[in-house]
Amino acid sequence: MAANVTYIPPKAAKPEALRVAAYCRVSSDSSDQLHSYATQIKAYTEQIGAHTDWELVDVYADEGLTGTRMDKREDFQRLLADCRKGKVRSSSNPSPASPETPRTVSQP
Numbered sequence: 001m002a003a004n005v006t007y008i009p010p011k012a013a014k015p016e017a018l019r020v021a022a023y024c025r026v027s028s029d030s031s032d033q034l035h036s037y038a039t040q041i042k043a044y045t046e047q048i049g050a051h052t053d054w055e056l057v058d059v060y061a062d063e064g065l066t067g068t069r070m071d072k073r074e075d076f077q078r079l080l081a082d083c084r085k086g087k088v089r090s091s092s093n094p095s096p097a098s099p100e101t102p103r104t105v106s107q108p
Contacts, residue, residue: 017055
């Protein structure tokens with residue numbers, strides 16, 4: 001008796017989306033800085049949204065805070081915590097968070 005075998009072709013596995021976050025910051029509450037702040041948020045949201053294989057986790061943003069004190073930047077601290085938890089795989093910001101922090105942080 002011959003065996004009846006049905007071939008089921010494999011489905012292409014959808015690659016896991018890169019979980020990306022943006023970090024924006026301005027150092028003062030002046031109107032030109034606040035305009036820059038809004039521009040940063042818009043630019044990074046659009047840039048991340050343009051990639052179909054990227055998932056925007058969140059936009060982390062600190063307004064009117066100095067770049068020399070990371071402990072005072074609540075959203076920056078929240079971003080670091082989310083990176084440690086594995087929620088964020090890649091983050092980018094338009095200006096260095098501090099001299100010792102790279103512009104882009106990525107985990108394999």
